[in-house]
Amino acid sequence: PEHPSSSARFINGLWFTSLLLSLTAAFLCILVKQWLDEYIARTRASSQNPKHWSRRRAFYFRALDDWGVEVIISALPVLLHASLFLFFAGMTVLLWPLSRVLAVWLCGLGGTVALLYCASLCLP
Template sequence: MSGGRGRPSTFFGIRKGQAGVRGGATDYTKRYRKDLFGKEISSNGRFWLTYVDEALIFDEEMVEIYNDDINVLLVFAGLFSAVVSAFVIQSAQSLQPDNTAVSASLLIELVGYQRAASDTSSIPLSPFYPTISFSPSTTDVWVNSLWFISLTLSLITALVAVLTKQWLHQYISVISDISPRSQGRIRQCRYMGLKKWQVPVIIGFLPILLHISLFLFFFGLCIYLFAL
């Protein structure tokens, strides 16, 4: 049982006033037969039947909301990761020597050797001589670093979203071959685990992670365009 300012009070994970939403607050008296005296909270008692029924309504609504949010994030994260990957593939080439430019420079140097052989003149050293190490520009390093981090965060968001969907699927799964009391206890254990591991907080943090990824990508894009 919990409550507080700004948050609805709950009883065993079900909001107060939500019970009996199918047909009124006392609808359970019509759906389930009356218990024998002293058997009100037995394993098949009306109390547990009512709890399992109302908990299922609450859980289905909660999981549906979470799944809708996660599905939107998965679609956006997938499309965004594809876009960032295309930029990363292109920009990563700036971190390595341009093989085409190296081949052209060596070809020019070869022509210079042939000319020097005829008039014994000196041959200028190629800028791509093997002893000279290649060093990418600061702009290229910054742009690639930002885009790689952005892609990593986007993929992490998608991974956590998939794991959360699997968690919610296991949470909502119903075990029908046991008594209502056992179903109620299993459901309550799952609900407490959901709160203990802060699953709602994790789901709420995923958009923030994706926003950070977007910011890093656009920041790197601004640096890339400014350097053109």
């Protein structure tokens, strides 16, 4: 059987890694939404008195904190950004030998989008 070229393996590696990162981000989004929905439902449930309610709320909030939900939520955009970067890198590697004009155009367009994104992070 014919073996795929090293560039084909590299491109597939980039794309499958991109796919894995984006699917992981989607999975974590669903998980976090379920956790937060459960947290909201439990903290909004009626209680015998305000003291019992505040203890229950603090208990569930501490559980979210112990599980690192804030860190997971902060990691979601990073996963998606890495996924997009890897996808565009794979597309550029694929297109470079086929059409340099198109590859350069996409690099320029991707670079412009990346600059606009970085600028939006720096602006208030």
